[in-house]
Amino acid sequence: MPEIQTTIIPHNQEPYVTRTYPTEAELDTVIAKAAVAQKSWSAVPLDQRIAIGRRFTEEFKKMGDEIPKELSLQMGRPVSQGAGEIRGFLERANYMLDIAVLSLADTTLESTDKPGFRRFIKRAPLGVILVIAPWNFPYLVSINSVLPAIIAGNAVLLKPSPQTPLTAERFALALTRAGVPENIIQVIHMSPDLTNSVISKPEVNFVSFTGSVPGGRAVAKAAAAAPGFTGVALELGGKDPAYVRADADLDYTAGELVDGAFFNSGQSCCAVERIYVHESVYESFVDKVVAITKTYRLGDPTLPETNLGPVVSLASAERIRKQISDAIAAGAKSLIPESHFPQAKSGTTYVSPTVLVNVDHTMEVMTEETFGPVVGIQKVSSDEEAVELMNDSIYGLTASIWTNAEKNPESEAAFLKLVDQLETGTVFLNRCDYLDPALAWVGVKDSGRGVSLSKFGYDQLTRPKSVHMKIKTS
Incomplete structure (x- = not known):
């Protein structure tokens, strides 16, 4: 019997769509077609590939009315x-x-130091790239690697999460409607075992994975065992901290950090999961966070008035509730009454937005990724104490500092000092939970390795190829 996957609607637990997994032989055919198509695609001039990319964005816009409810x-x-x-x-x-043009351009070396020679470095495509996309931001994450990989001359095998299969299919449809050859972008729904099988194929040259730390370890292990030293990029978990300094604009900061903690029900790799607040403003800040949190409308995500939906699964909801209850048993205090969000009952996927105080780093809620609408707030006495706690983590994706740099130049200098001390891929000032495509998106420690977006995103999806020409031979 063919193996199938079924997507369950989070808020009502009803089946939505099913997809059938390919056989090993069918996968071999898919990969072979990608490898053949890539050779021709890489020969298409870059300006033509970019023009197709422009048409792709227009095709995707046409789907805009259908995508939100599907999501x-x-x-x-x-x-x-x-x-x-x-x-x-x-x-x-x-x-x-x-x-794209500047990022993929040749790097030419000056000839003055070596008369009679011409030397330059090309950016060559890697070949066939497997992109393993997550469910929490399926379009936002997959665009980081799929489009630049194709523009750079690669073929892409796109494996979506079983929770969001339609997103990859829409993405691929917009690409092919724009003129990308169909074998350059192929969507494949696969089990973990089939995914490992694809990673092991010699025709697959690179794997871009976004997901959990255990998932990233499994991908890295499979790639290490594959022939040809298959490259990997791993965007993994986070336990992203924020530090509210004494001079922060508390009304602005509280609103931004509540949104950074609870948007998408906290199911973001760069969601704010722990906040450290200078003791001089701690009580006032906590009061503001609680007041804003109580205004959220938790419920059916298909209703326009809802601004906080369910978490993705029953298992996720129970795991989050256990992390909260364990923290409370260890001395933490929840400031949001259970009665305020009556929908958030055990046995459902609805989890109340939760603000915890009296927390410390002996509690899992302050050290392990929650991936839910929960934030712990801890008092600190100095910048030095804040940095020590922010760095006390196995993760390092983003961190944010909140201080009044606009009115106080000394605050900006203090921020820049903290930037050098923080062990993280991105440091924000007075914002959070946002990816600027001009900046490299990168993690340290268990948040992964590799880079997407910016010029460096193209570097990851290509390889340098040196050309050394001796023109004068006499």
């Missing part, structure tokens, strides 16, 4: 917030297209 039914985000993922997707796509 809600697949992964539970409120339909009112679906347009934001579309805007971000297009922003990243357009930026990567804008910088």
